[in-house]
Amino acid sequence: MQIDKNQLLRFTTAGSVDDGKSTLIGRLLYDSKAIFEDQLEAVENTSKKKGHEGVDLALFTDGLRDEREQGITIDVAYRYFTTPKRKFIIADTPGHIQYTRNMVTGASTANAALILIDARNGVIEQTKRHAFIASLLQIPHLIVCVNKMDLVEYSQETYNKIVQQFEAFSSKLYTKDIRFIPISALDGDNVVNRSTNMDWYQGAPLLHTLEHLHISSDFNKIDARFPVQTVLRPQREGFIDYRGYAGRVASGIFRPNDEVTIMPSGFTSKIKTIDTLEGTLEEAFAPMSVSITLEDDIDISRGDMIVKTNNKPEPLQEFDAMLCWLNNSPARPRAKYTIVHTSNEQKAMIKDVVYKIDINSYTRNEEEKDLAMNDIARIKIRTTRPLMIDGYRDNRVTGSFILIDDTTHETVAAGMIV
Template sequence: MQIGNNQLLRFTTAGSVDDGKSTLIGRLLYDSKSIFEDQLEAIENTSKKKGHEGVDLALFTDGLRDEREQGITIDVAYRYFTTPKRKFIIADTPGHIQYTRNMVTGASTANAAIILIDARHGVIEQTKRHSFIASLLQIPHIIVCINKMDLVEFSEEVYNNIISQYEEFSSKLLVKDIRFIPISALLGDNVVNRSENMGWYQGAPLLHTLETMHIASDINKVDARFPVQTVLRPQNDQHRDYRGYAGRVASGIFRKGDEVSVLPSGFTSKIKSIDTYNGELEEAFAPMSVSIQLEDDIDISRGDMIVRTKNVPEVNQDIEVMLCWLHNNPARPRAKYTIRHTSNEQKAMIREVVYKIDINTLSRKNDDIEIGMNDICKVKIRTTKPLMYDSYRENRTTGSIILIDDTTNETVAAGMIV
């Protein structure tokens, strides 16, 4: 297999309850022959016991249903499959509105998002909510699958009406590539194989679209950012004078001899060496884990950032963030939280709610300052020490934060710096 055919695509699936996500993923796995024989045999037997004539495709992904019925919190389920053209990781998120927060988790590393719409119901609030989150997280491709076309007699008119509904709403979203596919996950129309029931649709089936979609790297290759995780000071005689700063390159390229600055102190030096377990390198780039040694002895600790002197990020204690509130409990006014940003961890406070987003209209609500579960809002946050950051639009790694409740140690919010 050629290296080009080995490219990995991460995509997330999102939709309302009973839009057919489980059946769609099952159909993708079944028709692309990505299921082990023993797994297929077990599902065939279960389907027969339940009285189904064929294979119940939803069983491929609904192993968590029993846990859901027992009241156990459902997180994101990850599925893996491979075709001759590409490898795939699916982030399957629950459709219930109380699990919207899970879509933020599942979509945070996705290259594409599949938004499912029930052809009988059209665009609903969850469609808008999931699409807005995909846009907020800068997912470059959205594939709108209009499912259950068999229940509307494969009507082209119904399909076109839903496209009009979605386009009216999505014109306000920052997504360049939105595609529409009419499907029946249950019958297999336009999932892996072209539909014989919808000759009026001239586009590609879903799998072909996923296999041929261009994947651009979401790593910023221009701005060199190296958050320091730890300082290496070996105690043996051979490396007694070694002082290296270990971490993972967040973005950009570092080369031996580069003039760099250490933030937030602002001290400058040059890169003496870039080291790994296997030896020294001439350069390092994201997402490599390395140790950087500088020519000058500078006081550096975890949470500091090494950058190129002529290309520095913002350094500030006051930041504006688009925040997705993930927790059942609402935000506490002016309460202290722990903020995590790259390797930096410190205390922070939500100073002000600038506005909240009305998911149905995408309008801003300036008079509502209560933040509850699933709310998406722009806030001003103050940290106890400076953060070194870029906007999320420019750099996903240095532009994202999470907030943690100190009393419970639970993650309560995820944010994108604007």
């Protein structure tokens, strides 16, 4: 399969505390020679001060002082690197249970998730928790890295046992592309280079797997959705009569002469031009930022959505969603929040908590109705005006939203529309 060298793959790492996530990312960066000389020199100096014999690979990602002092990752650390085959963005997420919310935000745009398992401990509750969240977020590829194989003498029997443990519950996950790789992040086995200590493993190393993952279908190319961010009315010579609707294409493809409907008003028109700073385009697709002009003068404002007339989303004021509560303060019963969906902001209320999920056992609890930090639940939500929504499974952009507390202005929850 031909891989586009400019194609960007976003992946997230997750695992329990001390499973070696930061070391793995450091090894990826170090062995693929994706580290600047000054970064390498700084990490080498810090490693010497800490008394390490070699380079402490975890320091390439653990950039926060608190993280270094505690030896854990407490926030989402983003790193960018490139190889001759592909470009990458890494989201290194925390392992503690209380930082589930960080994983939700870090993994929300990922194409793949790396789940790390300590070969000495096997599958634990946190493994199931992270795998479930990755599945809930519809991440298409799951790579299970059985790490620290050097500490179990590179045992194939131990590896096979962990694979069987994972497969025992993974049938309940939405993600179907699940791959397993035995690695040692500390020594570099099967990370960038094939391991000589595990010749029984016939698969590809981690980097080769990441370079060849198929991600071309991540954007929805069928449902054309264009949330309007602002209306352009430049008062300059040559632009006196210009009225463009600017925003980012959420999904689908738009072309001049396409018949479109403006939601929620229902007015119809045809696309006249698709403009950018560099000139006009023959088509626009996700995630391009453009300005669209129409044949007719229609009252359109921020929060409206331009869609294909023959493929419209359903405007709803009440719908179900899977919600992750992000805030330290619990949800207030029937309290009003601001819901942000694409460029649309409305007042909203959580009408009901249908059930909460115990993501360690994958069971539903229909009795508890309170939402505390890191809780994941299916809820019913009502808005003051209709939103143009799609299911999250079909469209990550128009199928997701956040809730903001009107009092504190904090983002309190992230939701995925069912």
